[in-house]
């Protein structure tokens with residue numbers, strides 16, 4: 529959920545101006561925001577599955593430290609989505625295990 | 634190879650203040666940060682700072698950050714963003730990644746101001762999506778303006794837990810409860826009163842039994858603890874939450890200092906293993922300095938003062954300040970630092986910091 533109004537910070541002035549493709553579905557996003565922010569705004573909380581027990585993981589630190597939020601971004605696995613900025617048209621996939629290299633788009 | 638006089642790792646309050654002080658003296662300064670934006674923790678802090686007026690109490694954290702950024706720009710400090718430093722090698726050579734490529738930077742002095750990272754807590758379900766650091770939630774709401782969840786359980790009643798709870802409410806979330814394992818609230822009474830007035834129950838002597846859910850958090854079971862910190866059977870209750878925020882302390886981010894070969898000492902009130910340093914913030918390795926949360930978790934105000942100390946001292950060691958001027962500046966900073974480390978919350982840190990300095994003298 530995006531925060532439109534805020535008592536201390538001003539009202540949100542940015543608008544969604546990009547679309548990313550997440551597991552085949554279109555998700556609206558703001559160019560330059562972290563991929564993780566766009567996913568949370570769209571209500572997506574599971575970002576990957578662990579290699580051995582296939583347990584779900586989402587964000588934990590949100591500042592690039594813990595690697596819990598890694599996904600396959602434009603064919604590159606293990607990309608930390610909390611510190612990687614959105615570009616229009618990015619293709620993002622839920623990562624299973626260590627992920628697989630795919631086609632770069 | 635790229636060269637500079639003073640390389641500062643981390644553009645939080647400590648690193649920025651250090652850069653300003655060293656650049657003011659005339660030194661060539663390069664500031665590196667792995668984030669896309671400088672400021673460290675400051676830009677998520679939209680509350681008014683506590684402390685005295687000379688430490689900008691009453692000013693909101695992000696305003697202090699904006700001011701520091703402006704000064705570094707005016708002084709012509711070179712700021713490399715999106716630049717993660719991953720190693721410190723011989724001859725004060727740093728290795729960092731920027732734009733997917735490796736780079737090296739050779740410096741005459743290095744200041745490590747990498748800050749701290751949030752501690753985790755283990756309980757059944759602690760790895761589920763929806764369990765996150767309180768700082769992570771704070772980054773999402775105040776910097777990226779996205780709510781990570783709607784119904785929150787906050788764990789930990791230190792200032793971070795109290796402040797982030799309030800900020801989550803300001804952002805539109807519902808904080809169902811704040812729990813604390815200790816028998817009393819850890820942070821300032823004013824912050825606790827504020828969230829209580831807003832209707833959030835604070836349960837002390839209480840911890841998490843388990844988080845519920847399969848794909849993400851769908852609820853949580855909490856239970857009470859007796860005076861030996863053991864769970865009391867029959868006290869379990871289930872709360873309807875989708876997010877669990879952990880505010881259970883920070884640990885200094887010391888990897889680079891370990892790697893460089895700095896000597897450490899173990900001081901629990903400062904967050905565990907901390908690099909040993911002297912009154913100039915210089916570590917046991919000549920020419921390598923530390924400042925801010927990496928030297929022991931404190932607060933932005935003390936991080937800025939430590940940064941200034943390291944800035945003056947490193948510039949002095951390169952001949953940019955004469956001894957008298959440097960001494961005057963450093964004495965002033967130490968006075969302010971000591972006044973920050975007073976009162977019921979500061980005194981413990983004051984004693985811990987003295988122990989850290991003593992560790993240095995024992996080695997000398």
Ligand SMILES: Cc1cc2nc3c(=O)[nH]c(=O)nc-3n(C[C@H](O)[C@H](O)[C@H](O)COP(=O)(O)OP(=O)(O)OC[C@H]3O[C@@H](n4cnc5c(N)ncnc54)[C@H](O)[C@@H]3O)c2cc1C
Nearest residue numbers: 643645646647666667673674718748925926932933934936
């Ligand atoms: C909720 C909350 C409320 C707070 N309220 C207050 C308050 O009211 N008053 C107060 O005085 N303090 C407050 N603090 C504490 C204060 O924010 C910290 O003590 C302070 O930010 C520490 O400054 P620092 O410069 O040491 O580290 P940080 O601000 O953490 O900055 C470190 C920087 O280094 C960068 N970095 C780390 N490693 C690398 C690397 N390898 N390569 C490149 N860059 C790197 C990081 O990206 C970061 O930008 C609060 C903290 C929190 C979490």
Ligand code: FES
Nearest residue numbers: 588590594595610
């Ligand atoms: S959430 Fe920790 S690295 Fe992204």
